[in-house]
Amino acid sequence: MAGPRKPVVEVRRSQRRRRTVSAYRDGERVVVLIPDQFSRAEESEWVDRMLARLAAREGRLARSDAELLARAERLINLYLAEYGTQALPASVRWVSNQNGRWGSCTPADRSIRLSHRIQDMPDWVIDYVLLHELVHLIVPSHNAHFWALVGRYSKTERARGYLEGVAAVSGTP
Numbered sequence: 001m002a003g004p005r006k007p008v009v010e011v012r013r014s015q016r017r018r019r020t021v022s023a024y025r026d027g028e029r030v031v032v033l034i035p036d037q038f039s040r041a042e043e044s045e046w047v048d049r050m051l052a053r054l055a056a057r058e059g060r061l062a063r064s065d066a067e068l069l070a071r072a073e074r075l076i077n078l079y080l081a082e083y084g085t086q087a088l089p090a091s092v093r094w095v096s097n098q099n100g101r102w103g104s105c106t107p108a109d110r111s112i113r114l115s116h117r118i119q120d121m122p123d124w125v126i127d128y129v130l131l132h133e134l135v136h137l138i139v140p141s142h143n144a145h146f147w148a149l150v151g152r153y154s155k156t157e158r159a160r161g162y163l164e165g166v167a168a169v170s171g172t173p
């Protein structure tokens, strides 16, 4: 297996930073922000750690749209089998421009989008959000029929509680 190309890393030290380390990609470079008081050894340890974390995140992003469609098919088989292709989306994608909503569905073109903010959440939470959007392909509104179908998934209430908790902490709906 060919290893990934090692990116150019730019380390920025900040006096205001105390303990937090963050990293982001800026074109070909990766910028790693560290506290000013880090030693060289700490710097090198954290750069490696942040590169691994970025690669893991991007690896998930790269393969996840295909995974999402497979996940959708599994959920349809488990919970919406009698609806068959009526519940099958034309596309399911991760998106990063969706603030305030965990998922959305456009029945007209049968497309479903899930926010990247749930990408690192437990599988059972992602399953709930995806099933919620799949049911919208059958029932557009949040009526009793809608919730009866979503409620076939036994972790629906637990997942809704989880998401409400996250929203309360992060200050987003």
Ligand SMILES: [Zn+2]
Pocket: 132, 136, 142
């Ligand atoms: Zn909904």
